[in-house]
Amino acid sequence: xxxxLLNVVDVSKRFGGVRAVDACTFDVGxxxxxxxxxxNGAGKSTVVDLISGVVRADGGAITFEGTPVMGLPTYRIARxxxxxxxxxxxxxxxxxxxxxxxxxxxxxKGETLWSALWRGRSVGEGERANVDRASSLLARxxxxxxxxxxAGNLSGGQKRLLELARALMYQPxxxxxxxxxxGVNPSLAATLAQHIRGLPSDGVSxxxxxxxxxxxxxxxxxxxxxxxxxxxxxxNMAELRANPEVVSAYLGVA
Amino acid sequence: xxxxxxxxVTIAVYFVIYNILVLGLNIQFGYAGLLNFTYITxxxxxxxxxxxxxxxxxxxxxxQIQYIFGLGLPFPADLVVGALxxxxxxxxxxxxxxxxxxxxxxxxxxxxxxxxxxxxxxxxTNLFNGQTGxxxxxxxxxxxxxxxxxxxxxxxxxLSTAIMLVLWLAANRIYHxxxxxxxxxIRDDEDAAAGFGKSxxxxxxxxxxxxxxxxGIGGALTMxxxxxxxxxxWAPSETFIVWSAMLVGGRANNWGAILGSFLVPxxxxxxxxxxxxxxxxxxxxxxxxGVVIGLLVLGTLWWRPQGLLPERRxxxxxSVGHREEAVTNV
Numbered sequence: 001x002x003x004x005l006l007n008v009v010d011v012s013k014r015f016g017g018v019r020a021v022d023a024c025t026f027d028v029g030x031x032x033x034x035x036x037x038x039x040n041g042a043g044k045s046t047v048v049d050l051i052s053g054v055v056r057a058d059g060g061a062i063t064f065e066g067t068p069v070m071g072l073p074t075y076r077i078a079r080x081x082x083x084x085x086x087x088x089x090x091x092x093x094x095x096x097x098x099x100x101x102x103x104x105x106x107x108x109k110g111e112t113l114w115s116a117l118w119r120g121r122s123v124g125e126g127e128r129a130n131v132d133r134a135s136s137l138l139a140r141x142x143x144x145x146x147x148x149x150x151a152g153n154l155s156g157g158q159k160r161l162l163e164l165a166r167a168l169m170y171q172p173x174x175x176x177x178x179x180x181x182x183g184v185n186p187s188l189a190a191t192l193a194q195h196i197r198g199l200p201s202d203g204v205s206x207x208x209x210x211x212x213x214x215x216x217x218x219x220x221x222x223x224x225x226x227x228x229x230x231x232x233x234x235x236n237m238a239e240l241r242a243n244p245e246v247v248s249a250y251l252g253v254a
Numbered sequence: 255x256x257x258x259x260x261x262x263v264t265i266a267v268y269f270v271i272y273n274i275l276v277l278g279l280n281i282q283f284g285y286a287g288l289l290n291f292t293y294i295t296x297x298x299x300x301x302x303x304x305x306x307x308x309x310x311x312x313x314x315x316x317x318q319i320q321y322i323f324g325l326g327l328p329f330p331a332d333l334v335v336g337a338l339x340x341x342x343x344x345x346x347x348x349x350x351x352x353x354x355x356x357x358x359x360x361x362x363x364x365x366x367x368x369x370x371x372x373x374x375x376x377x378x379t380n381l382f383n384g385q386t387g388x389x390x391x392x393x394x395x396x397x398x399x400x401x402x403x404x405x406x407x408x409x410x411x412x413l414s415t416a417i418m419l420v421l422w423l424a425a426n427r428i429y430h431x432x433x434x435x436x437x438x439x440i441r442d443d444e445d446a447a448a449g450f451g452k453s454x455x456x457x458x459x460x461x462x463x464x465x466x467x468x469x470g471i472g473g474a475l476t477m478x479x480x481x482x483x484x485x486x487x488w489a490p491s492e493t494f495i496v497w498s499a500m501l502v503g504g505r506a507n508n509w510g511a512i513l514g515s516f517l518v519p520x521x522x523x524x525x526x527x528x529x530x531x532x533x534x535x536x537x538x539x540x541x542x543x544g545v546v547i548g549l550l551v552l553g554t555l556w557w558r559p560q561g562l563l564p565e566r567r568x569x570x571x572x573s574v575g576h577r578e579e580a581v582t583n584v
Binding site (some may be wrong): 043052054073074075076078079083086090091092093094095096098099100102103104106108109110111112113115116117121123126127131132135136138139144147148150166170 | 424427428431432433434435436438439441442443445446447448449450451452453454460464506565567568569570571572573
């Protein structure tokens with residue numbers, strides 16, 4: 001069993017009269033891929049919003065490597081190494097695909113006003129190193145041909161690939177993926193799932209929301225099932241299939 | 255110098271100053287997506303502060319002329335004070351308008367704060383001499399150069415062009431730097447940018463203050479050229495001339511800023527001064543000019559929303575090994 005990188009304990013969130021997340025508790029293990037599944041409206045995306053600081057929780061505790069992150073602004077949580085993608089791709093649409101990746105690394109040379117105005121040699125060096133890294137990621141995600149295309153002109157599936165490549169450009173500790181395979185063609189989805197499966201060996205732990213259960217099984221070490229805002233069950237796919245509550249709430253009878 | 259040459263020099267000075275103004279707004283809106291609908295306020299504060307830095311102590315008493323400072327400092331101290339003062343006001347207004355608000359609410363707050371500044375400056379007569387404004391401000395280096403009136407016009411054109419070129423180069427450097435790229439990423443999706451650890455507020459504030467400094471410099475130069483400045487020079491609607499120039503020329507493109515500064519404030523506003531007056535309707539041409547500029551902006555947004563010279567895509571070559579890798583992948 002891996003030690004926990006992220007702990008979500010008793011976290012709740014209400015939107016008006018709706019309890020979107022209700023005393024939700026689960027962990028994400030270090031260097032593992034954890035799946036988060038459940039019916040629509042189970043609160044999966046809200047949990048991701050709470051972890052990444054996009055939405056503020058009403059109660060409970062979220063810690064990343066022992067550091068409490070609840071209440072921190074999004075950018076501070078990101079700086080700890082927690083990066084997320086969105087359910088609907090949110091590319092920087094008037095930047096090129098390459099620029100989308102180059103915009104991501106933190107504390108780049110030339111990223112402050114003064115260093116931009118008095119650009120020294122180190123700016124160019126930093127830029128070249130980032131272009132190298134970005135080129136390799138774009139090639140890995142079949143986007144190299146589109147490197148100089150505006151991101152807004154990409155197809156839905158290509159935007160998903162771009163989001164994943166962009167997130168990896170950051171070199172996150174924990175990558176949270178919200179339905180990364182939605183809208184991606186089946187053969188590419190399988191390739192992507194393999195990529196995601198391999199991320200822990202690059203030092204990236206993953207929490208992934210996904211409805212394609214076959215792919216969930218390929219990708220994940222452990223799966224958390226949510227229903228009505230709280231965790232219904234945890235385990236591997238075989239254990240979950242044997243759990244009648246999970247079958248009735250989400251999996252259905254085959 | 256014939257009157258026509260003098261006129262053209264005057265027009266050229268306005269063109270150059272408008273260029274500075276459009277560049278500043280372009281940094282705010284074109285680069286960072288900030289809706290500053292009170293840009294002229296920062297122009298005005300730059301002008302006033304430069305004025306009270308260049309002017310000597312206010313005579314007061316029976317003349318009833320009163321204003322703050324009256325430092326009597328030579329050029330370029332007045333320009334620097336004007337630029338920094340506009341930047342400082344940008345810091346204050348930005349802190350209120352950019353901290354928590356989304357862009358549409360930011361725009362509303364900006365307009366309100368601009369109106370507050372306008373009303374305060376007009377009514378608080380001991381600030382900048384109220385509605386009468388500042389008069390007889392010494393021109394840059396005029397005392398040292400001893401040039402004839404005509405030659406001084408040429409000197410001023412050269413001076414403002416040199417300042418504009420420096421600011422144009424700075425704006426270009428910002429655009430092509432990682433800093434500019436982060437601004438454009440925030441413009442496109444600020445939540446996604448925050449999700450990558452970018453402090454959106456800090457970046458927006460920086461872009462906003464830089465734009466305000468440009469406005470302040472433009473204002474200071476205008477005032478120095480006119481040797482006077484009063485509320486009549488900066489009606490809130492003036493903001494939209496700068497906006498029109500930027501939108502028509504092309505946002506996030508500094509060549510577009512030049513084109514827009516030529517088309518809107520010069521071609522449409524100056525050229526229409528030569529239309530024959532319509533008898534019985536002395537202000538008709540002025541009004542028609544406003545309508546024409548409005549239509550020009552509408553037409554641009556409708557048929558060519560990116561402007562005449564759109565934002566340019568920046569081509570970056572892939573690192574060699576990966577170009578080959580990509581080809582084999584296809």
